Amino acid sequence: MRASHIFQLGIKELRGLSRDPVLLILIVYAFTLNIYTAAEAIPETLNRAPIAIVDEDRSPASSRIVSAFYPPYFMPPNLISQHEMDTRMDEGLDTFALDIPPNFQRDLLAGKSPTIQVNVDATRMTQAFSGGGYVQAIVTDEVREFLDRYRSPAVVPVDLALRTRFNQELNKGWFGTITEVITSITMLSIILTGAALIREREHGTIEHLLVMPVTPTEIMVSKIWSMGLVVLIATAVSLSVVVQGMLAVPIEGSIWLFLLGTALHLFATACMGIFLATVAGAMPQFGLLLMLVLLPLQMLSGAVTPRESMPEVVQWLMLPAPNTHFVILAQSVLFRGAGLDVVWPQLLALFAIGVILFLFSLQQFRRFLR
DSSP: OOOOHHHHHHHHHHHHHHHHHHHHHHHHHHHHHHHHHHHHHOSSSSSSSSSEEEEEOOHHHHHHHHHHHHHTTBBBOOOOOOHHHHHHHHHHHEEEEEEETTTTTHHHHHHOOOOOOOEEESSSSSHHHHHHHHHHHHHHHHHHHHHHHHHHOOOOSSSOOOOOOOOOTTTHHHHHHHHHHHHHHHHHHHHHHHHHHHHHHHHHHHHHHHHHSSOOHHHHHHHHHHHHHHHHHHHIIIIIIIIIIIIOOOOOOHHHHHHHHHHHHHHHHHHHHHHHHHHOOOOOOOHHHHHHHHHHHHHTTTTSSSSSSHHHHHHHTTSSHHHHHHHHHHHHHHHHHHOOHHHHHHHHHHHHHHHHHHHHHHHHHHHHHO
């Protein structure tokens, strides 16, 4: 295996990528707009939910409830009439609609239990499921404080001192950002290496390589280092410009240590991409295989749901997957500021998985060339 052959073949792969505008657009999108959207446009908690209120009482108690809904959880309430409530819900203008009945305050002061109707548009799943509890808690608190005539803190026997570590602002977008970075790294490393191999087969250039004095190992290593380098550079730029710059997500640990783990992860996933390409043989089949592989890697690696919440069998099955160890490494380094003395088991696991996948993919690649 000659380093000069590997270098020249890698340059050829980079030139081929530069002439593919679709893949270039995909790289730019995956590491910019996709990450920004995951952090800002898809909140996991209640955020600026539209709400309308029918105030049939027009009393200080009902006005207190109306003024309790404000950003960022809710948009300023729209005061509507009763006959508009169903129409607006049918048109999808409001996620929540409250109907405060007449004589609401009088019944409260008389010791009765008046009923407030709350309509929820359940088609907006995230807002509906979490927002219903918010609405109930807000209304209950405002009614209790109105009846008490003052705001009195509840006396509890134990004082809990809450100290939030690693995400002091409890910003949901921070973890979503890193999750999308990990997803983009995995997805693009598999796509770029697999697409490069399939493109050569479809264009007939793979036969040209076979008559040259190069070995299958050199061809495979050239694809891994060239496509891995592209994704690694894109990752570094995305962390600096998008994550730290535009989204202002603080990174506690060493970016260089994270990039080292990224390089080992790219080594493993690029080998996986070559293996999938040799099995598929054509781009449509490669796309189907990519979906079957990428979704479990993403959903079961611990990036979306903590591994501790999964069945023990699933945890054991996902240990050979590179994403599992890469997610642990990324969260430890970027959020907790962990050093090499903490994440060396993940680095070692990624290297071992990469070597195994390389040998397995190389064997399949040689069969592919016959």
